[in-house]
Amino acid sequence: MSKVLSPADAALLIPDNAVVSVSSSSGLGCPDLMLKAIGERFEASGHPRDLTTLHPIAAGDMSGIKGIDHIARAGLLKRIIGGSYPSGPSSSEPPLIWQMIGANEIAAYNVPSGILFDMHREAAAKRPGVLTKVGLETFVDPDRQGCAMNGLASEVPLVKKVEFEGETWLYFKSIIPQVAIIRATTADEEGNLTYEHEGAYLGGLDQALAARNNGGIVIAQVKRVTKSGSLKPHDVRVPGMLVDYVIVDPEQKQTTQTQYDPAISGEIFRPLDSFRVPEFNVQKVIARRVAQELESGSAVNLGFGISANVPRILIEEGLHGTVTWVIEQGAVGGVPLLDFAFGCASNADAFMPSPYQFTYFQGGGFDASLLSFLEIGADGSVNVSKLSFRPHVTAGAGGFVDITARARKIVFSGMFNAGAKLAIADGKLSIDKEGKLKKLVAEVEHVTFSGPRAVAQGQDITYVTERCVMRLTADGVTVTEIAPGIDLERDVLDQADFPLLVSESLKTMDAALFAEAPIGLNLPARPRRTLPGAVHD
Numbered sequence: 001m002s003k004v005l006s007p008a009d010a011a012l013l014i015p016d017n018a019v020v021s022v023s024s025s026s027g028l029g030c031p032d033l034m035l036k037a038i039g040e041r042f043e044a045s046g047h048p049r050d051l052t053t054l055h056p057i058a059a060g061d062m063s064g065i066k067g068i069d070h071i072a073r074a075g076l077l078k079r080i081i082g083g084s085y086p087s088g089p090s091s092s093e094p095p096l097i098w099q100m101i102g103a104n105e106i107a108a109y110n111v112p113s114g115i116l117f118d119m120h121r122e123a124a125a126k127r128p129g130v131l132t133k134v135g136l137e138t139f140v141d142p143d144r145q146g147c148a149m150n151g152l153a154s155e156v157p158l159v160k161k162v163e164f165e166g167e168t169w170l171y172f173k174s175i176i177p178q179v180a181i182i183r184a185t186t187a188d189e190e191g192n193l194t195y196e197h198e199g200a201y202l203g204g205l206d207q208a209l210a211a212r213n214n215g216g217i218v219i220a221q222v223k224r225v226t227k228s229g230s231l232k233p234h235d236v237r238v239p240g241m242l243v244d245y246v247i248v249d250p251e252q253k254q255t256t257q258t259q260y261d262p263a264i265s266g267e268i269f270r271p272l273d274s275f276r277v278p279e280f281n282v283q284k285v286i287a288r289r290v291a292q293e294l295e296s297g298s299a300v301n302l303g304f305g306i307s308a309n310v311p312r313i314l315i316e317e318g319l320h321g322t323v324t325w326v327i328e329q330g331a332v333g334g335v336p337l338l339d340f341a342f343g344c345a346s347n348a349d350a351f352m353p354s355p356y357q358f359t360y361f362q363g364g365g366f367d368a369s370l371l372s373f374l375e376i377g378a379d380g381s382v383n384v385s386k387l388s389f390r391p392h393v394t395a396g397a398g399g400f401v402d403i404t405a406r407a408r409k410i411v412f413s414g415m416f417n418a419g420a421k422l423a424i425a426d427g428k429l430s431i432d433k434e435g436k437l438k439k440l441v442a443e444v445e446h447v448t449f450s451g452p453r454a455v456a457q458g459q460d461i462t463y464v465t466e467r468c469v470m471r472l473t474a475d476g477v478t479v480t481e482i483a484p485g486i487d488l489e490r491d492v493l494d495q496a497d498f499p500l501l502v503s504e505s506l507k508t509m510d511a512a513l514f515a516e517a518p519i520g521l522n523l524p525a526r527p528r529r530t531l532p533g534a535v536h537d
Contacts, residue, residue, distance in 0.1 A: 007037035027256030062088030072096035083113030114358030114402030180211035191243030199344035295526035298367035305372030364406030378498035380451025428485030440496035
C-alpha cells in the first residue's frame, strides 16, 4: 500500500487535541506545505482544534516561508513549546504567532532547543523526563520565568526545580507527540528517507521515534519519491519503518530564499574566493577583535550577528581551516553562511543530527563560543532572548542556553550603545553622535546567560564592542582594552548604567583593527588534549 498522500488527506489524519512535533529550523528543513494544509483544513472545517505544537527550532520565518504562521489561528492552536520563533526587523508587522502570544491567546513557552530534543528522546524511550542543569539561574529557571512567555503559560508550569543526589536540577517532564511532521529530500515507496539536498538533518529521527514509540504517526514531506530498494542504506537517515505517510512538494525550498544550492548540502565545494569578505566598517572591527580570541586547532561554536562574520575574517587572513566551526543545526567545519542561509554551511566536513550536536554543546565538549548580546547586566548576565517593546525582533533563546551552560570560553560581541553614529579614520574610532539606547544596563530584561553562574563555574567570559573590550571577573565587568580615539570616561564609563571596573593593565586595542588592510592575524596553537599520567612525546 502506498504511503504517499495528498497534503489535504494527510491533514485529515491529525485529531483534535493532538500534540504535534515539527522538525524545522526557520526555512531550513521546514515542512511548509504540510503546515499549510493543516491551516487550510482548519479554515474549511474548524478542525483540528486545540493542538499543542513542539518546535525544537523555529518553523518558518518572516522572509518567505510562513511555517508556524500557517497554523497560528485561534481555536487551532492551544499551546506552543518552541526553542525559537520566527523573527525579523522591528519595522515589520509581527508574525501571527507573535501576535497570538502577545495577546495571551495561546500558552507559549521558550524552552532551550537542546532540552526540547532531550524531551523527545526521553519520550521515545518512555523515561519520565529530563534532569538537567542547563538553564539554572536563567529565564528557564522556575525561580524566574520558568520558560513561560505569557500569562497562560505561567499558569501551567513546564519545569520544576528538584533535588537529586544532593544537587539541584531542573526537571522537564517528557511530552509525548501523537504526530511528528518531518522533512527530507527523497522517500522511497517504503518511506525510507534521504537528505541529499538538505542543509542539515536536524532532529527528524528523534522526533519520529518519540511519536512512533508511543503509538503516534509520522508524516514526512519530501521533494520526490523513488522506487523501493533504490536508496543506499548508508544514505537513509530515517528508516521507512518509522514513517507512516509521505507528502510530496517538488518546490520545497532548501532554505529561506534558496531553492537549491548544492554547496549547502555538501554536494559540491565552493572556492574560498567565492565567499564574500565583510566590507570595512565598525562591525568588521568587532569581528576582527573577536577573531583574536581564537586558538588554532579549536572547535568553535558560532551564533547569529556580528560574530557570524568571523569565519570570513579568517578566510581574508589566510587562516581558513585553522578553526573548526560547529553550529546548532548540525554542520561541522566549512564556512557557516550568513543572512537568510544562516544555520547552513558550505564546504562542511560533516553533518551531525542536531540532538547530538546539542549533547556536544551541553556537555561543554567544544573549545569556545562566539555569540551576540542585546543587553549586558551589572552582574555580567546577557539578554539575547527578549525585548518587550518589539518581541519579534528576537527569535527567543534557541540553542543559546544549551551552548553557554558549560562553555569553557564565550566571546559576546555587539555595539556598545544602539543607534550611535560612528566613524573610523586614521586608525582611530570617533563617535559623531552617541546612541540613545544603552545596552549595558543595571539589570537585563531577560537572563539568557547568567553572569554569576559563569563566575562560579570558572567560565572565561569576554565582551567585545567597537569601543572597548571587557571581561567578567569575580569583582564584576572589567574594561581591559579601549579603542584608539576613545575617551575612557566619556565614551565608555559614562555610557554604562552601572559602574564598570577598569583593569590596572588597561590597553589600547590593536590599531590594525581600524584600518582596511588585513591585520596579520596569527592564532596561537591550542594545546593538544592529554590525560593525567599519560606519556606523550
